[in-house]
Amino acid sequence: MQIDLHFGMTWVVARAAGFSNQQANIIAHASQYVDDATNQGCIRFDNGATYSRMTTAHKMLDYRNLHSLKNQLVWIPFHFLPGNAGLPAGRNPSGSFIRKLECKPNSYVAKDMVNECIANRHRPYALHLLGITSHVFIDTWGHQGFAGVDHPINKVRHIKDHNGKIDTHWRERVANYFKNIVQDDIPSLGHGQALSNPDLPHQHWSYTNGLGEHVERNNPIDFLEAADELCKVYQLYLGHPTLGLAQPIKEKIMHCYNSFKMDCGETRLALWLEMIGKGEFGVGAFQPSYIAKGVGSWKHKALGTELVNGDEDKYKFSREFLSSDWKLFHDGAKQHRLNIVDIILPRYGICVG
Template sequence: MQIDFHHGVTYVCARLAGFEHRDASIVAHCAQYVDDSTQAGLIRFDNGAMFDRISSAHKLLDYRNFKELANHQVWIPFHFLPGNGGLPPGQDPPGTFIEKLICRPNSPVAQAMVAECIDQRYRSYGLHRLGITLHVFADTWAHQGFAGVSHEINSAKDLVDGDGNPDQSLKNRLTGFFIGGALPLGHGTVLSNPDQPHLRWGYIDGRGRRVWRDNPKDFLEAADEICRAMQRYRLGDPDASAPGLPTADRAKIAELFASLRGTGDSRHQQWLARIAEGHFSFGPAQVRYVAKGSGSWKQQALQIETENNRDPRLPIYSPEFLTSNWKLFHDALRAHHFFITHDLLPRFGICVA
């Protein structure tokens, strides 16, 4: 999914789940920042203090995408959560190990991930971890059928549009991309088709089976389940009954999924405009997202706009850094990564760390 869902829709779902503007903004910001946090390593401050962080995304066609370890460290825990064939712990899907790695919507693995996030809500970075968790949770719908490793299982061919006709537009776009070692990683063979809310499309997968995808239906189901997860988070009970999206708001979200076009950034601005207009039952709100530079969480935390190797200045340390949203996001990122790779996946017989 793209910024329109991870930020705009997540904010809407948070408000509809009962979060006030401030907390909903934190959750939505973190949900999107998973896709924008591409730098890792040590931050050194002017007073000798240090902070180490990991990344949750790669730049487009970053060379690290081709390294198996990098695939496991980034794509699997943050974007292509293994689904274990939709089976509970102790059971294995038919076939080889790769079948366990394929992403499945709302799988038992995904549900256990959300439950752990709710159980850990008391942490100082609880809201930040919720945003990260919901990013991964949402992607289990968009990325279903693909795995976060370079493998022939991700192959796709004979793509068709919503009317069942050959998707010439996608074929034309694919010819402009480097196809070598980058594919088939994740859903690279179908580019952004899984991430566009309005698309209905199909393809033949790596096993030779015809797959039909209805993105509006999947995205709406994802939004409803995300709202339920947030309602349970507020209750502090991962097993609580939760109503999900209110009926009228659900219909408005469905209409926007089906009708909005353009790039992810364009659709995002349209979602923010609807929010500002009071399109949803929680009323009007001003929501913004700054990934980097002036006004970003990172700039606020470090008092620098970019990390420039040619700039000898070190960030100025302030005690407020410890409670900054940027620092808490990275604390949550590391906690999420450790839990997924060292605790959760091994329960399902999956070793990727």
């Protein structure tokens, strides 16, 4: 999924579940920032303090460094949560190990992830962790059928639209998408070969995967279910009855899916924010904002822009850094990866550490 859902829709669902405007903004911001926290390394301060940030995404289009893109500690916990074929812990799917790694919507693994998140709601980074969990949770619908490893299950052929029309220019566009990669070497990592089809809310499509299986996808139906189940997650978190979204909000969300048919997520987000600003979702009028990088971003507010003595990544320290949204996001990301890699996945016989 893209920024219109990870930020805009997530904000609407959080408000519908009972979070305040500002709480919803933190949750939605953290949810989207999972896709934007691409830097790595240690932050150094002028007083000798250090802080190690967490990389939660790679610049997916830059396949010149394919080795780093295969980093399972990024793709698996933050983008392609293993689904264990929809089976509970202690049960194994038939077939090869890849069936355990294949992403499945609302799996037992995803439910365990939610429970671990709720168990940490007393932490200073609780809402940031909830936003990260939200991102991964709804991506189990968008990324279903794919895995966060380089494997034939991710190979895509014969993409068709809902009218059964074959995308005859698919291979050329994939080759252009992954620059500097010859067509025969296009990696089968995540849903890269499917381009943005798994992420577009309005898309009806089908394809054949590398195992020869025909796959039908109806994104509007799947994504509405994701929004409803996300609302139940938030209601559970707040201790409210898990009733999901009210019907009028469901209808508004589906309207957005079916009406905002442009491929650019930023353009679709602007339309979501316009509707939110007018109070059209029935949760009150508000103007949430998201800045990924630069002035006004979480990182800018936490660290400023002034480097000390021209030394790269060396910043002036202030106590406010310790409670900044940027640091709390990275604290939450560390907790999330620990939850997935060290606590949850071993219950299912999955080791990716």
